[in-house]
Amino acid sequence: MTGILNKAVSRLVTAATIVAGVILILLMVQIVGDVLLSNLLDKPIPGNSVIVTNYYMIAVVFLPLALAEKRGDNITVEIAYQLMPRKAKNWTMYFSWVLSLIVSLCIVVSLWQAAIKKMTTGAFVFEQEINFTTWPAYFILPVSFGLLALVIVSHILSGPEDVESRALNQGL
Numbered sequence: 001m002t003g004i005l006n007k008a009v010s011r012l013v014t015a016a017t018i019v020a021g022v023i024l025i026l027l028m029v030q031i032v033g034d035v036l037l038s039n040l041l042d043k044p045i046p047g048n049s050v051i052v053t054n055y056y057m058i059a060v061v062f063l064p065l066a067l068a069e070k071r072g073d074n075i076t077v078e079i080a081y082q083l084m085p086r087k088a089k090n091w092t093m094y095f096s097w098v099l100s101l102i103v104s105l106c107i108v109v110s111l112w113q114a115a116i117k118k119m120t121t122g123a124f125v126f127e128q129e130i131n132f133t134t135w136p137a138y139f140i141l142p143v144s145f146g147l148l149a150l151v152i153v154s155h156i157l158s159g160p161e162d163v164e165s166r167a168l169n170q171g172l
Contacts, residue, residue, distance in 0.1 A: 059137075
């Protein structure tokens with residue numbers, strides 16, 4: 001059961017990371033295009049700053065959030081942890097995962113409610129006499145934190161020793 005969940009979560013994390021990478025490339029292309037068009041033809045891309053700040057940057061920063069957790073790259077303090085016996089380490093990991101899961105789920109619920117509210121009101125930004133719809137971007141955050149929660153659930157179900165051994169096997 002955990003093997004299937006781990007594979008599914010891993011594929012979702014990979015997909016989210018690839019999407020973030022593609023969006024990062026689009027961000028760079030659009031900014032370079034805007035600079036070139038602005039300086040050469042005096043015709044900047046309409047709403048460039050709206051698209052970059054409301055869509056691209058949010059996706060690039062938050063979609064790979066689950067990858068950091070999957071790889072164990074989030075910030076940790078291990079001074080006392082290294083001195084603990086194995087059983088205490090396991091309990092500490094379970095405690096931190098459960099606490100992280102609770103916080104992540106609270107964030108998901110809160111952000112989902114905000115995204116639904118923005119969608120129902122049709123949130124937009126008015127720039128250069130153009131309405132730019134922004135409500136879809138509000139769904140990036142709850143999806144990102146939801147994926148983070150799935151990674152944490154897979155950690156809890158696998159256990160600390162399995163998570164550590166997978167990280168060592170992957171060279172992380």
